[in-house]
Ligand code: SF4
């Protein structure tokens with residue numbers, strides 16, 4: 091699976107909430123904003139539904155990056171789901187940091203009207219992960 | 233902190249009095265079998281052994297909190313245990329695995345403990361009571377306290393309902409909560425106002441503990457983690473003895489977390505080859521996330537590992553980093569909410585990307 095750095099196309103798994111970030115991605119699509127096709131989105135009802143284990147599983151199974159998206163703080167459809175999500179993600183990234191895996195996990199608040207922002211984040215993230223190279227977990231016998 | 237001073241020998245009357253005066257229905261406390269120290273659950277006051285020879289014994293077997301985990305009872309049980317064990321009980325109360333009213337927490341000073349098998353083997357040299365000078369001396373002879381104890385900043389009893397401190401060749405007893413003060417007055421220990429504040433000692437312990445933490449070998453890359461866990465046989469003892477790992481049904485006992493047969497073949501096909509037993513890294517990374525706010529750094533997991541993996545370098549070390557970002561100290565205060573069930577509207581943004 092070793093790809094040359096130039097030809098490396100990262101696989102990014104995204105977990106996004108139904109109400110904001112997923113809708114934002116939709117908007118980016120319907121308004122024909124271009125962004126790299128590296129992301130595979132999984133829609134959850136709320137960023138509060140993101141179990142950190144989803145992220146661990148994705149990383150251990152070789153995802154090159156994991157994107158987590160939710161409504162802006164204070165704008166959660168369920169009022170406070172994203173406040174809890176933020177604490178969990180911060181804790182998880184603290185753990186991942188110890189092993190140099192935190193920079194493969196990025197979370198952003200992106201509303202339903204921010205199609206532009208979604209496209210921009212996807213560009214940035216694809217670029218960042220390309221710089222990092224493939225996830226070392228990919229080729230390991232785990 | 234104000235309390236009263238007793239002689240070591242007075243402790244027996246105090247503990248017996250708690251049962252006699254029906255302050256508690258039962259008492260969990262250490263007891264001695266030959267050279268060994270373990271716990272017992274006492275209901276009859278005359279079964280209480282002279283506490284002075286056991287409650288400070290520097291021996292760690294189980295975390296006493298794990299014994300009482302999940303007891304949703306109306307009775308009241310007293311627990312005489314070390315600070316890390318009482319802190320775990322306090323976390324269990326917050327996790328709704330215990331009723332606050334059904335426990336009377338009696339915390340004793342700890343000077344650092346030996347694995348119970350090491351303690352028994354070297355009992356002649358260690359004895360019933362040690363202090364930091366004695367621990368240094370024993371270390372010189374190759375008899376060392378547990379790694380979890382070497383990095384522990386919380387050895388002085390300062391939480392729970394009642395504390396039993398070691399001061400000037402005597403014991404200092406103080407009630408920290410209303411329940412504790414009531415219990416003490418029920419057994420006739422009216423409190424003189426002896427000052428039990430031990431700021432300098434605490435500072436010395438913290439400085440030493442931090443130094444020892446710095447000296448621990450670090451697991452700082454994926455490769456290092458893989459190597460660290462290489463011998464793990466996934467027996468899950470580390471989970472079973474952990475006082476704050478409390479799920480009724482663990483994910484790793486279910487088909488998805490513990491795949492077998494066709495599921496395992498499919499996973500192996502996906503990756504080409506997989507390590508078996510499967511999910512070694514996922515198990516430990518998930519477990520460390522699950523206990524990251526509540527781990528009391530007791531080291532019970534390390535003691536229980538049949539493969540002698542030094543788990544203190546993983547669980548408490550990582551948990552402390554998470555606890556720092558929430559400024560949370562497990563067991564510090566029963567009223568303080570668990571970090572994952574509370575939030576601030578503005579926080580942590582710098583840690584998300
Ligand atoms: S993870 Fe280990 S050190 Fe932490 S509370 Fe559980 S048994 Fe104790």
Ligand code: SF4
Pocket residue numbers: 463464465466467468469470471536537538539540541543
């Ligand atoms: S106790 Fe040791 S061998 Fe057993 S699961 Fe834990 S780390 Fe692995």
